[in-house]
Structure formats: C-alpha cells, structure tokens
Amino acid sequence: MTAVAVTALIDFAQPQGAAGERLRYAFGAPLRLLQADTLAEVKPLLEQVQAEALAGRWCLGHVAYEAAPAFDAALRVHPATGPLAWFAVFDAALPWPEDELLPSGAAAAVQQPVKIRWDSGPERAAFTRDIEAIQAAIAAGDCYQINHTAQLEGQLLQGSPLALYAALRRAQPGGYSAFLDTGTRQLLSVSPELFFDWDGSKLLVRPMKGTAVRGATPEQDQAHADALLSSAKERAENVMIVDLIRNDLSRIALPHSVKVPRLFHREALPTIWQMTSDVTADSRPGTTLADVFGALFPCGSITGAPKVQAMRLIHELEPVPRGAYCGAIGVLRPGGHATFNVAIRTVTAQGQRLSCGIGSGITSGATAEGEWQEWRHKLAFLDRASEPFELLETLALADGQLRHRSEHLARLQRAADHFGYPLDQAALLAQLQALVAAHPQGLWRVRLLLDAQGRAQVQAFAMEASPAQVTLALAPQPFEAAQGEFVRYKTTRRAHYDAAAPTQPGVFDAILWNSRGELTECTRGNLALQIDGQWLTPALSCGLLDGVGRETALREGRLQEAVLRVEDLQRATGLAFLNSLRGWIPARLA
The missing domain is CATH 3.30.470.10 (Aminotransferase class 4, branched-chain amino acid transferase, N-terminal domain)
Structure with missing residues (x-):
C-alpha cells in the first residue's frame, strides 16, 4: 500500500447521525491553503471555503478567537499572534491512517513515547484576584457569567506533534478530535464540545457548561453525576449560555424554529462529568457559513453572558490572546455540511514549544477554590498524555x-x-x-x-519473606494527588508516591492523608487501624488504590471501610500495613 503524507486528521462524532457514527478521515497534500491575517479577510475566506465545499471538495481548518471582531466590532480581543482563520482544501478524503499508510518514519513517530514539561500555570494568588474581580463585575450587574481562562506553556521533550495527538486522543477519546498541520504549527484538538453542526438547513448547537469530578467508586461516581444535575450553580451556568445561544441563533433562524430539545444532559469524560444542552434551529434560506459564524462566534460557552460585556472583561483580565483555543476547528464535507468544535482541550505546537488553554465559567455562586480544583480536573487529559505510562x-x-x-x-x-x-x-x-x-x-x-x-x-x-512488624510514619503534608486517577488506578506513573516516600531510617512506609485531613493509604500498600475493637480501612472515596489485599480482607470480613482522620491514629489500638504481595503486616507508628 502506498504511503501518504498525512497533513490533517478529523475524528468527529456525528451529532445528527446514528448513535456512534463518526466522521473519521485522513487528508494528504492539500489542493490549496486559505488564510486570513486581517479582520477584513475573515468573512471572504469563509465564503470561499463554503464555495469550495459546494463544489465537491473537503475543507478543514480553524477560526481563532481573535477573529470575533470580524463579525461584531463591539467584541474586544487582543491583537492576534497567528492567522485569524486558516483552511486547507482537499479533493478527496483518505481512510483513517493505519501505520502502513503513514510516510516513512511517521509510523515510528506516532508510536514514539511522548514526554512534555509543562509550566506551573497561573499563580494561585493571581487566580483568586481574577475570580474576585469577576464576582465584583457580576455583583455590579455588568454580566452574569464570565468564562475565565489561562494559557499553559510547555516543551515537547520527546516525540512528535503527531505522536502527541495520538496520546491526547487516548487520554480524551471520542468527541470532536482534529489534527491540523499548517506547516509552521500544528493544532492538536481533542475537544469534547460541539460548536455547531449545520447541514445547510438544520442547525444544532450543543454548549457544554457544568462540571463535576468523576467519583472514586461507582456509587460515588453516580452521586457526583446526580449532584451535577441537581446543582443550582451548574444548572444556572448552563441555562445562561443556552439563553445566549438561543438569542444568537434567532438572528439566522426561521421564525419560531429555535428550540431546546434537550436540557441538562450529562456526558461522562474520563476524569470529569460535563453538562450539555441542545439548541436547534432551521436556518433561513440563503444563510451562508459566514452568517452562521457571524451569529454564533465565539461560542457563548467560552465567553460568558452577555457576550459583549463578557469579552470586554476577558480582555481586561487575560493578558495574552487565546489563539486557536476557544475558537473553532472543523470540517466542511463535499456539499457544504459543516461541523465545528469549540476548540477547548486543544494544544498548539510550534517546533518544540507547546501551549494549551484551560478555563471555566464563573457565576455568582463560584468560589476561587472550587474553580481552581475544576481546572485541575480538566487538565487531567494533559497529565495523561504528557508522559507514557503502563x-x-x-x-x-x-x-x-x-x-x-x-x-x-x-x-x-x-x-x-x-x-x-x-x-x-x-x-x-x-x-x-x-x-x-x-x-x-x-x-x-x-x-x-x-x-x-x-x-x-x-x-x-x-523476594524475601515479609518482616514480622514494620514502622510507619505520618506524611508531613497532605497528599495532593489523592483525588487523581493515578491514585485510583495502579500504573508506572508513581512520581507522586515517590515524592511522599519516607526518608527516615527504619521507617518502612509513609501514611498518606488528603487535604481534608482524611487518611488514605501508604505509598506501597493500604492501611488498617483498630479502633474500638474493630479493624477499619480508609474508604475509597478518600482517594486511594483499591488494593487486592484490602479487597480480600473486606470480603472476608476482617476489615470494614470508614472515613478515618489523622487524629484517629492517636486513638487506634492497632495499626497494620497490607497489600497482596506482602499480606497483613502489624505496624507501629513512628
């Protein structure tokens, strides 16, 4: 089979198609490239893109967040540092590439392990000040919601952008995934959010607003999902954007055709629950792609409401342009059917330099601590992809x-x-x-x-036989990784455990505890305390691995689950370390 140079990939869900149907293709050398570097060029470019698709060609590309004033001069943005819009035109789509279809050396590049060093992101104190400024603006009546974001910078230490895209797809499967190689940079998007799907008549917009972390157990996971649906804050965040999009759609919709057929729908992502709603409309005859963008762009889910005031405050608080992040990446297939994502969970690569945005919607009920934790959970997809693990x-x-x-x-x-x-x-x-x-x-x-x-x-x-007794020491500070997936599942990604391992001579392992003061586990096994004559072990909801030795002891009735706190160590009459490898080992507290 002849190898082809893959310059673009699209792997999109089909929101108006059959369940599970996907648009998944590769694209080789483009017929031509279309680029808008000024605001005046954006609408003509979109008109040309639509003409190419109506002529039977495929068009893949993106529109940057900073293109917004091309559609409404009242929308404030920073000066762009890259193209405002870029599209590649292709005469045909290729099958989704298997290794043998990739050019010489590219198959190895895709399989090559990826390693990234990311910066620490926004400073916590500055983040809190920004949230306070947003809350003040909401209290003053300037806006109802602001989508606040920041840019992370990183360096690709090992691997290629194509290999990083493959790792990101594994970390964030499904959704609306695309790889675009513009020659000077690559866009690697694994966005779970649909911006719009338009077949020339029917329009569907699916904003994603409302977030909850996945649970450590099936029961806790279901409880978190239920809490998301019942949360007044999360529902308010969602419905504000639904109302904004209904208003936006009315500008290009036939009278009385704007509907909300589905409100407050839960979607399960690997590390978080997200809430989506569907807004539909029938577009007026003669509506163009530029008209659709003019009515909807940028998507209200990444601006806030009202859009003009929200973007003004975003411009004041965020010091750099967003670029492709929070813009839209999408495809027009032959005939003109257009599907675009909201370009969240999107990495931009330029040589070895990487950037990735992260953000959340801030409403009157938001707290700095809650939003900070939401950002951490949303960034888990980057953590997965940033270093190989088994x-x-x-x-x-x-x-x-x-x-x-x-x-x-x-x-x-x-x-x-x-x-x-x-x-x-x-x-x-x-x-x-x-x-x-x-x-x-x-x-x-x-x-x-x-x-x-x-x-x-x-x-x-x-292996040597296990010792008759071991000494355990309480970790000096809370275990920040306690709620992460690399705690709930056993992998070779163990740097967080290694950093917490004891250094004192004679200490076998450290007793870990979370930011709520709850005991969790040890770095190499689980923990048991005897209190009031009963042996107890920390509950999985506290953030720990479901060890096989622990599971066996629970099944046999030797242990019971409980939420144990650091102060319970002082009243415990017995202490034990256990795992499947070593079994049950009596312990004493250092």
Whole structure:
C-alpha cells in the first residue's frame, strides 16, 4: 500500500447521525491553503471555503478567537499572534491512517513515547484576584457569567506533534478530535464540545457548561453525576449560555424554529462529568457559513453572558490572546455540511514549544477554590498524555501458585477499560502460566505491565519473606494527588508516591492523608487501624488504590471501610500495613 503524507486528521462524532457514527478521515497534500491575517479577510475566506465545499471538495481548518471582531466590532480581543482563520482544501478524503499508510518514519513517530514539561500555570494568588474581580463585575450587574481562562506553556521533550495527538486522543477519546498541520504549527484538538453542526438547513448547537469530578467508586461516581444535575450553580451556568445561544441563533433562524430539545444532559469524560444542552434551529434560506459564524462566534460557552460585556472583561483580565483555543476547528464535507468544535482541550505546537488553554465559567455562586480544583480536573487529559505510562500489577508467586491471580486480572481489566488500553486476557494468562512453569519453587515478586498498545510483559524477581512488624510514619503534608486517577488506578506513573516516600531510617512506609485531613493509604500498600475493637480501612472515596489485599480482607470480613482522620491514629489500638504481595503486616507508628 502506498504511503501518504498525512497533513490533517478529523475524528468527529456525528451529532445528527446514528448513535456512534463518526466522521473519521485522513487528508494528504492539500489542493490549496486559505488564510486570513486581517479582520477584513475573515468573512471572504469563509465564503470561499463554503464555495469550495459546494463544489465537491473537503475543507478543514480553524477560526481563532481573535477573529470575533470580524463579525461584531463591539467584541474586544487582543491583537492576534497567528492567522485569524486558516483552511486547507482537499479533493478527496483518505481512510483513517493505519501505520502502513503513514510516510516513512511517521509510523515510528506516532508510536514514539511522548514526554512534555509543562509550566506551573497561573499563580494561585493571581487566580483568586481574577475570580474576585469577576464576582465584583457580576455583583455590579455588568454580566452574569464570565468564562475565565489561562494559557499553559510547555516543551515537547520527546516525540512528535503527531505522536502527541495520538496520546491526547487516548487520554480524551471520542468527541470532536482534529489534527491540523499548517506547516509552521500544528493544532492538536481533542475537544469534547460541539460548536455547531449545520447541514445547510438544520442547525444544532450543543454548549457544554457544568462540571463535576468523576467519583472514586461507582456509587460515588453516580452521586457526583446526580449532584451535577441537581446543582443550582451548574444548572444556572448552563441555562445562561443556552439563553445566549438561543438569542444568537434567532438572528439566522426561521421564525419560531429555535428550540431546546434537550436540557441538562450529562456526558461522562474520563476524569470529569460535563453538562450539555441542545439548541436547534432551521436556518433561513440563503444563510451562508459566514452568517452562521457571524451569529454564533465565539461560542457563548467560552465567553460568558452577555457576550459583549463578557469579552470586554476577558480582555481586561487575560493578558495574552487565546489563539486557536476557544475558537473553532472543523470540517466542511463535499456539499457544504459543516461541523465545528469549540476548540477547548486543544494544544498548539510550534517546533518544540507547546501551549494549551484551560478555563471555566464563573457565576455568582463560584468560589476561587472550587474553580481552581475544576481546572485541575480538566487538565487531567494533559497529565495523561504528557508522559507514557503502563498499567501495573504486582503479584506474589509462592511455590508455583500466583496469589489472588483472578483479583489482580480483574483490577487490571478495570484500569484498561478506564484508560482505553487493549487487553488480551487469554494471551496474558498464557504468559503467566509460562512464568509459573519456569518458577515452580520459592517466593517471587511478579511484575505485570500492560502498555497503551496492549503489549503485556511479565517478570519474576526473587523476594524475601515479609518482616514480622514494620514502622510507619505520618506524611508531613497532605497528599495532593489523592483525588487523581493515578491514585485510583495502579500504573508506572508513581512520581507522586515517590515524592511522599519516607526518608527516615527504619521507617518502612509513609501514611498518606488528603487535604481534608482524611487518611488514605501508604505509598506501597493500604492501611488498617483498630479502633474500638474493630479493624477499619480508609474508604475509597478518600482517594486511594483499591488494593487486592484490602479487597480480600473486606470480603472476608476482617476489615470494614470508614472515613478515618489523622487524629484517629492517636486513638487506634492497632495499626497494620497490607497489600497482596506482602499480606497483613502489624505496624507501629513512628
């Protein structure tokens, strides 16, 4: 099969198509490139893009946030540092690329591990001041909601932009994903938010407003999803933008055709729940792509309401242009059907330099602490993609028997499902059986790894018997990673644990605790306290790994779950460290 140079990729959900239907294609060398560098050029470019599509061609591109004044001079933005709009025109789409379709060396580039160093982002004190300024503007009646954002800067230390795009798609699957190579920079978008889908008549806009973190257990996850739907703040945030978009759509809609067929719909992303609503309309005859952008752009979900006042305050608070972030990236297929995302969860690459925006909608009920935590949860997709990791299980092999094999494989399957790693259980069992056959006697530590491509590796290492008792020390500060997915699932991404490991001589492990003062776990196993004659272990909702040894002790009735606090250590009459590898080890507090 002939290799082709892939310069653009599109992997969009089809919101007005059948369930699960996707528009997924690659594109080679473009017929021509269209670019607008001034406001006066934006509308003519969109008219030309639509003409190309009506003539039977594919058009992929983006419109930057700073193009907004091209549609309404009252919208305030910073001077742009890149094109206001850019589109590539193609005569045909190619199948979604498999490795053999990529040019020489590109297949290896896609598979190459990616490593990124990101800056620390906005300063916490400055963030709080911005939230206070927004709240003051809301209290003064200047606006109802402001979408506040900041730019993170980073450096691509290893891998290519195409490999980073592949990693981002694994981290944030589904949605409206696109890769655009403009020659001087690459846009890597894995946005979950639809801006609009327009077939020339029917218009659908699906704003995404309202966020909740995913839970540590199925029960907690459902509770968080239910709380999102019932939250007055989150519902208000959503309905304000729905009203704004209804008003925007009315400018190009047939009379009485603007509808809201679906309000407050939950969508599950890997690390957060998001709330969306659908706003539909029938466009007036003669409506053009430039008219659609003129009515809707930028999407109200990334400005706030009212739009003019919101963008004025954004201009005052945010010191740099947003660029492609918070603009729109999309495709026009032959015939003119247009689908654009809201370019959130979008990375811009220029050489080794990377930038990525993060933001949230601020309403009167928002707090600086709550929004700060929301930003952290939204950035989890970057954390996933910024460094390769493997799923990890550690088992004890004693005299030819793998301890708790089925429980470890079940937990590995849960992690594989969460991260989207393919797992062939039959092939993995065959590897484990071969390993057991090669180590029929003695005590061994078995390390099982599964990478993002589904490749499994198992190794055995000689292990000494567990000590009769160990010493544990309370970590000196809260464990900031307690609510993250790299705590809830066992992987080779362990820097957060290594940083919390004890350094005192004779201390076996550290007792971790979260920012609420709740005990969680140790860096290498779970924790048990005996209080009032009963053995208790921290609840999963506190932020910890569901260890197989812990799971076994709970199932056997030896342990009960409870929310335990740091001060409970002083009244505990017993202390233990436990995991599947070492079993139950009595402990004392340093």
